[in-house]
Amino acid sequence: MKIQCELCPKLCLIQPGQSGECRVRINIDGVLRTVVYGYPCSINIDPVEKKPLFHFLPGSGILSIATVGCNLHCRNCQNWEISQANPEDTPAAFCPPEKLVELSKKYQCPSLAYTYTDPIIYYEYTYDSAKLAKEAGIRNVLVTAGYVNEQPWKKLLEYVDAVNIDLKAISEDFYRRVCSGTLRPVQNALILAKASGILVEVTNLVIPTLNDKPEQIRQLASWVKINLGSETPLHFSGFYPRYKMRNLPPTSLEALETARGIAISEGLDYVYIGNVASRQGQNTYCPGCKRLLIERSGYTILQNQLRNGCCPDCGKEIYGVWK
Amino acid sequence: MTRRKFVRKLIKVCSVVIAGTSALAVTGRRLWNNSRITKKVKSRKCLRAIGVRGYPGPLKPLQDICEQGKWSG
Numbered sequence: 001m002k003i004q005c006e007l008c009p010k011l012c013l014i015q016p017g018q019s020g021e022c023r024v025r026i027n028i029d030g031v032l033r034t035v036v037y038g039y040p041c042s043i044n045i046d047p048v049e050k051k052p053l054f055h056f057l058p059g060s061g062i063l064s065i066a067t068v069g070c071n072l073h074c075r076n077c078q079n080w081e082i083s084q085a086n087p088e089d090t091p092a093a094f095c096p097p098e099k100l101v102e103l104s105k106k107y108q109c110p111s112l113a114y115t116y117t118d119p120i121i122y123y124e125y126t127y128d129s130a131k132l133a134k135e136a137g138i139r140n141v142l143v144t145a146g147y148v149n150e151q152p153w154k155k156l157l158e159y160v161d162a163v164n165i166d167l168k169a170i171s172e173d174f175y176r177r178v179c180s181g182t183l184r185p186v187q188n189a190l191i192l193a194k195a196s197g198i199l200v201e202v203t204n205l206v207i208p209t210l211n212d213k214p215e216q217i218r219q220l221a222s223w224v225k226i227n228l229g230s231e232t233p234l235h236f237s238g239f240y241p242r243y244k245m246r247n248l249p250p251t252s253l254e255a256l257e258t259a260r261g262i263a264i265s266e267g268l269d270y271v272y273i274g275n276v277a278s279r280q281g282q283n284t285y286c287p288g289c290k291r292l293l294i295e296r297s298g299y300t301i302l303q304n305q306l307r308n309g310c311c312p313d314c315g316k317e318i319y320g321v322w323k
Numbered sequence: 324m325t326r327r328k329f330v331r332k333l334i335k336v337c338s339v340v341i342a343g344t345s346a347l348a349v350t351g352r353r354l355w356n357n358s359r360i361t362k363k364v365k366s367r368k369c370l371r372a373i374g375v376r377g378y379p380g381p382l383k384p385l386q387d388i389c390e391q392g393k394w395s396g
Contacts, residue, residue: 005372025372037374043385044392051396064392068380078395091383103388116394124372143396275395 001030007123008071008148009185021180022121023086024069036067037125039092041082042116045107047299051115051143052235052274054284055320056162056199058294059301062141063109065100066116067092067125072145074168074179076207080243083117097129104138111161115143123152130159139321146189147181153189154196162199162321164235165190169204169211170219178210187227194228199321201233203274206251206259208239214262221263221271230267231287231319236260238275253278270319288316 005012005020012020014027024036048062068090070083077083082090095103104112112133119126119142130140139161146153146165167186168179175183194200202224206212217236224232236259238251256273260281263271273281277298284294291313295302305312309322324332 007372026375028375032372033375034372035375035379039378039382042392042394043388045389046392050391063388064396066394082394087378087380089380091381092378093383093385094378095385107389115396116392124374 003027022069022071038096040065041068041092042066049299062111062113063104064113064115067122069121070118072179072181075244077243097132101136111139113141120148134159146186157196164201166203203235205237217259217262221266233270235272235274286311289314
């Protein structure tokens with residue numbers, strides 16, 4: 001008997017013995033099963049700035065996990081070795097939700113990140129771990145493409161404190177051709193996350209010739225401002241030739257700086273540059289008086305001038321979770 | 324019964340038979356399709372997938388987790 005998985009907009013009809021597009025949700029004797037529950041293929045403590053989250057507990061370490069698999073198949077995927085792999089071929093460690101909470105406490109990580117691949121495909125593991133972590137006073141962060149249906153997304157957001165959602169382009173055609181997905185569910189996930197009151201940051205991977213035209217950047221920044229608010233941090237991330245897109249050059253620093261300039265001119269308060277060394281593009285400035293608030297170098301915080309989440313000069317409240 | 328009356332009666336009877344058969348065919352097809360859909364696709368009321376015992380791939384011990392992850396994100 002076929003089963004329909006209703007977790008993501010792909011709505012896979014799964015034949016007995018087969019998996020959905022994510023490779024990890026399987027129909028076994030007419031029952032939908034997840035083969036990666038409690039089995040992360042990657043588990044590390046990262047700086048929170050690596051996610052990237054620049055407005056969430058700056059300078060803190062975050063226990064970061066991922067299982068194998070993904071519901072999108074982006075031709076430019078930077079982590080394709082684990083996102084486009086089969087669980088049968090990928091080593092994983094046994095680490096149930098209780099163990100994750102225990103490790104977070106042991107290594108004094110104030111938060112847990114479900115990242116690297118996409119936490120949506122290991123939904124049940126993410127959900128149970130997030131619930132348990134929240135009960136233990138540990139915060140939860142999702143780093144995701146936001147390709148998820150409304151009902152499970154809302155349910156998961158109850159236990160989440162911050163998200164970084166990858167908005168790849170404001171183009172259905174881009175999502176279809178490059179990612180084998182669609183744009184609308186991602187926009188919906190972003191709007192729902194923001195409406196739920198949690199911290200939302202957005203990442204856009206700037207790929208030369210595909211989504212780096214000034215008009216495309218302007219459209220994206222404008223969408224973020226109108227739908228998520230000007231206070232929403234936007235990260236322009238540099239592309240490196242990977243997976244099925246090795247024919248394009250890496251994104252230049254100039255292209256990222258141009259993108260940043262456009263987004264600022266569109267009215268966004270916090271626009272950052274990632275994956276490429278950039279001094280100004282990594283710092284947080286007060287949108288009121290333009291004072292330097294947080295100075296970063298790579299993932300290191302050089303100075304943090306915030307006082308109770310506010311600018312020490314003009315007193316403007318800075319969007320974020322600071323303690 | 325005149326020939327004309329007989330032909331009218333015949334047409335009436337034929338029309339009723341054709342209309343009845345068509346209605347039955349349409350309803351039957353609809354029911355058949357519905358039963359096929361419910362047989363083919365079991366719509367999930369609950370989204371939760373159940374975990375399996377064991378991992379289908381190779382297992383590894385927890386490595387040094389303090390090391391920064393090599394993956395993006």
